[in-house]
Amino acid sequence: MGFVVLPALVADISAVYDVYFAAFKDNTITRALFPSATAEDLTNPDSEFRKAHTAHTLQYWQNNLTQYTLKCVDSETGKIVGMALWDVYITPSDWTKGEIGWLQGKERERAEALIGPLWGAREKMWSNERYLYCHVVAVHPDAQRRGIGEVLVDYGKKIALQANLPIYVESSRDAIRLYEKSGFRWLKERPVHKSDDLYPGQTNGDQEDHEVPLLVWIPGSEKILLPEAVKLA
Template identity: 30%
Template sequence: MPLVLLTAEESDIERIAEIHMAAFGPNILLQAQFPTPSAREELRRCIAEKALDDIRDPKTQVLIVRDDDNIIISFAKWNLPVQQDEDYTEPPWRWPDETNYKVLNAWTKKVDGAKECVIGNSPCYHLSFIGTDPQHQRRGAASLLVGWAVKRCKEENVPAYLESTGDALRLYESFGFTVERTIEMELEGMGPHGSSVVYEEMCFLFRP
């Protein structure tokens, strides 16, 4: 039985949070934003709560991929196009008590600014999160999750936008995304022996 792409259900939120932390837990930006084990454990609960809100949100599409053992191995959250005259606000996050807001807010400002520069307020499909269980990588799950939106972009003649590390460069380029901008931020104490390190992500745009 091949991989199956499905719309996430409310009962899937704990597995989505589990995959999110397995996929992004080693990321140095996440570790800088949520610097303690207790913060990261609480973050897992926050992710599950936000996934529930997103599943219930009509302007958000949360997708999952199940394998032939019926196990969820991957997920994605796509923000759907919002017209300029629509009155819409995405459900907010609840962050852990030990969140490093200095890092979180600084990165959020950079991300929002980059998106504004690349696509402005034009309606688009926006990939907010995509993650695969590390034990199930390279099976094609991410391609299903990205292809879902690309198909709709072509049908509706609207673009798609996302930010990602360079690890997924080939995946997005294979679907026709192009790198439009890079975002960088110095993370103090996150390098070897407590040194600083520059974290970078790329802004990708798909034009139908």
């Protein structure tokens, strides 16, 4: 039995995001971005939330020119067990900060407090640069610890090698080992998530601010120049 990484098709949208939301339904940023959605809303492909999400994703695919969605398929069952989003900037990136316009008030403030530092670091280091951005790697909880995350990362590394471009990733603390094993190196830049934004309403004093690990993978070791703002730790 093995796993095969393929480009996701339009017909795969629901199954691909079954994996994503199963993996990240309890993630702090996911909960901040979709505060009104229940776990059932996120994981049930027939929920109104998921139907709207699928429609939005389809529209996004039809207009976006840089982001590629991958699926990892169990070759024995044919089931999608992993997914990844890669932004590939063969020409200098025209990415700019977005807006969290679907939220208002305190909910929007919290989401922007979590996303803003990541957007700021990315803009500072990679504006108008050529690179790959590993937006997300997700593995269904039922299929974790079987090397699927590594396979999805390796797919992106092959593209980076072919294009001779670095890869940039904002890692969760749980995924650091995956990227380190894959040869990624830490950057000095480390945005901080404040405990008040990570754990709203919790006042027991046990919660701490968290640095966000930023990492880069360089094809051919030191054979390419990184942008001036990108400093290795």
